[in-house]
Amino acid sequence: MKIYKAAIIGLGPSGLAVNKILYGDSTNEVIAFENEDINKRDNYFGFWLTDWMKPFENIIEKKWYQWTIGNKNINIIHTISDKPYCVISFKKWKNFCLETKNKLEIKNKKVAKYFPVQNYFKVITDDNTEYYAEKIYDSRSTKEKKGELLQHFYGINITVPDNTFNKNELTLMHFTEEENILHFIYVLPFSHNKALVESTVFSKYAFHSSWYKEKINDYLKKKNIAEFKEQSSEEGIIPMFFAEEKRSANSNIFNIGIRGGACKPSTGYAFSFLIKQIQLLKNSKKNYVNIHKFLERKMDRIFINFLKNNREDGGSFIKLASNLNGNEFQSFMMGESNLLTKLKIIISMPKLVFIRELLK
Ligand SMILES: Cc1cc2nc3c(=O)[nH]c(=O)nc-3n(C[C@H](O)[C@H](O)[C@H](O)COP(=O)(O)OP(=O)(O)OC[C@H]3O[C@@H](n4cnc5c(N)ncnc54)[C@H](O)[C@@H]3O)c2cc1C
Numbered sequence: 001m002k003i004y005k006a007a008i009i010g011l012g013p014s015g016l017a018v019n020k021i022l023y024g025d026s027t028n029e030v031i032a033f034e035n036e037d038i039n040k041r042d043n044y045f046g047f048w049l050t051d052w053m054k055p056f057e058n059i060i061e062k063k064w065y066q067w068t069i070g071n072k073n074i075n076i077i078h079t080i081s082d083k084p085y086c087v088i089s090f091k092k093w094k095n096f097c098l099e100t101k102n103k104l105e106i107k108n109k110k111v112a113k114y115f116p117v118q119n120y121f122k123v124i125t126d127d128n129t130e131y132y133a134e135k136i137y138d139s140r141s142t143k144e145k146k147g148e149l150l151q152h153f154y155g156i157n158i159t160v161p162d163n164t165f166n167k168n169e170l171t172l173m174h175f176t177e178e179e180n181i182l183h184f185i186y187v188l189p190f191s192h193n194k195a196l197v198e199s200t201v202f203s204k205y206a207f208h209s210s211w212y213k214e215k216i217n218d219y220l221k222k223k224n225i226a227e228f229k230e231q232s233s234e235e236g237i238i239p240m241f242f243a244e245e246k247r248s249a250n251s252n253i254f255n256i257g258i259r260g261g262a263c264k265p266s267t268g269y270a271f272s273f274l275i276k277q278i279q280l281l282k283n284s285k286k287n288y289v290n291i292h293k294f295l296e297r298k299m300d301r302i303f304i305n306f307l308k309n310n311r312e313d314g315g316s317f318i319k320l321a322s323n324l325n326g327n328e329f330q331s332f333m334m335g336e337s338n339l340l341t342k343l344k345i346i347i348s349m350p351k352l353v354f355i356r357e358l359l360k
Contacts, residue, residue: 001132002029002132003120003132003133003134004029004030004031004105004131004132004133004134005023005026005028005029005030005133005134005135006018006022006023006028006030006031006133006134006135006136006137007030007031007032007033007114007121007123007131007133007135007136007137008030008031008032008033008137008139009032009033009111009114009123009136009137009138009139009140010033010034010138010139010140010257011032011034011038011094011106012038012139012257013045013090013093013257013271013274013275014137014139014256014257014258014259014260014262014274014277014278015032015034015137015139015256015257016093016094016097016098017097017256017274017275017278018137018254018256018278019032019097019098019100019102019104020096020097020098020100021275021278021279021282022278022281022282023100023102023104024097024100024101024102025100025101025102026101026102027101027102027103028102028103029102029103029105030102030103030104030105031104031105031106031107031123031131031133032104032105032106032107033106033107033109033110033111033123033125034106034107034108034109035108035109035110035111037108038090038094041090041091041094042089042090042091042232042234043089043090043234043236044061044087044088044089044090044188044196044234045087045088045089045090045093045271045272046085046086046087046188046269046271047085047086047087047088047269047271047272047334048080048083048084048085048086048272048330048333048334049063049082049083049084049085049086050083050272050334050336052272052275052276052279053086053272053275056088056096056275059088059092059093059096060086060087060088061086061087061088061089061092061190062086062087062188062190063084063085063086064084064085064086064168064169064170064188065079065080065081065084065168066078066079066080066168066169066170066326067085067169067170067171067172067326068169068170068171068172068174069172069173069174069317069318069321070173070174070175070318070321071174071175071176071177071313071314071318072176072177074318074322076318076321076322077169078321078324078325078326078329079326080326080327080330083327083330083334085170085172085330087188088271107125107131109125109126109127109129110125110126111123111124111125111126111140112124112125112126112128114136116250116252117132119134120132120133120134121133121134121135121136121252121253123136134252135252135253135254136252136253136254137254137256138245138248138253138254138255138256138259139255139256139257139258139259139260140259141239141243141245141257141258141259142239142243142244143237143238143239143258144206144237144239145239145241147204148204148239148240148241148308149202149203149204149240149241149304149307149308150202150203150204150205150206150237150238150239150240151200151201151202151237151238151239151240151268152200152201152203152206152207152235152236152237152238153186153198153199153200153201153212153235153236154198154199154209154212154213154216154233154234154235155186155196155197155198155199155212155216155233155234155235156196156197156198156213156216156230156231156232156233157194157195157196157230157231157232157233157234158194158195158196158197158228158229158230158231159193159194159228159229159231160193160194160195160225160227160228160229161193161227162192162193163192163193164192164193164225165187165189165191165192165193165194165195166189166192167189167190167191167192168189169189170187170188170189171185171186171187172186173185173186173314173317174186174187174219175313175314175317175318176215176218176219177313178313180203180311181201181202181203182201182202182203182307182312182313182314183199183200183201183215184200184314185197185198185199185200185215185216185219186198186200196234197216197219197220198212198216198234199211199212199213199215199216199219202240202307202312206237209235212235238258238263238268238270239258239263239265240265240266240268240304240307241265241304242261242265242297242301243255243258243259243260243261243263245259245260246259246260246261246288247287247288248287248288250287251286251287252287253287254281254287254288255288256274256277256278256281257270257274257277258270258274260274260277260288261277261290261291261292262274262276262277262291264292264296264300264333264335265300265304266299266300266303266304266307267333269333269334272334273291273292273335274291276291277289277291291335292335293335295342296335296337299342299345299346303349306349306350310350316348316349316350319348320345320348320349323344323345323347323348324341324344324345324348328341328344332345
């Protein structure tokens, strides 16, 4: 009976990070289970270049030192000098994380269950095969939960005539007026004639892809971009609630990625946080690390409750952006804001609503 050093459940970004960061320099034998074909997956992960992301600078696709947040009436421009907004593609992350010294065996199978037996685990896949491992890294997560908000989106990678986009300026959030939902367009201009244009909604239910496509077309039309070729698309649902599984009672079970609480639910940013999580686990004797600080979590909860219980058209985000400079904004998004920035954020929120949510 072969007992692997570790079993990774799910080869999304966090499962891959476990292979690279925790086992990449060892000669351990690791097994990973993934029920989808990850070679077909490709999308971009955005983040600001914090210190913990610097080791991955070589695989960054593009950096932007300027971004905008606005609507049809107002456009706030933020600039930054040392922590630009960056993207890494899933494909590059996958190749980077699979290039290691350790032996990784990948099974294209769904894990049905696992449980401890003596000092190891028995993992059973849905074809009823049994595997054994000393540790479990589990990244399966619940993406939707009744009554909770979701961030759902659909984006297209397009090519357009020359000099259409300003390749140095990213559109982080361009809010459009919609009835009862919060919607914005996100544009990553990779060059003057190539961009990812994404339609994103915060609401309790996801929509059919045709809904987002219509919003993207409306936006492009308003920008006088009539001619474009669609190269590929990406879509997703990110939970805007804290994961319940976070901590396991068994010290050899590690809940990772979104399942392990990596997502900052008020923004949907998870990629750089799940990497931080695995880096912290490497230096910890525990099976759980707090990625988001207490005050950040508290503020996130208040903000999510505010979004859940109030009609929001993006005005609060624009006000927040107008009260902060680029450095302060990125520090807030990456969970590194100081007390003064936190105060500026609180001041940007509608006072009565904020106090009501705080007292809940
Ligand atoms: C299209 C898209 C774009 C995003 N963009 C950004 C971004 O710009 N910035 C950012 O910070 N975050 C972004 N996110 C959010 C977040 O970074 C991603 O959701 C990320 O994929 C989370 O990684 P994960 O490893 O926690 O989970 P997942 O990526 O969901 O990986 C879990 C894996 O487990 C597999 N699995 C599930 N059940 C089983 C089972 N029973 N057996 C075997 N395998 C199983 C799944 O197939 C999946 O591959 C984006 C998400 C999506 C979907």
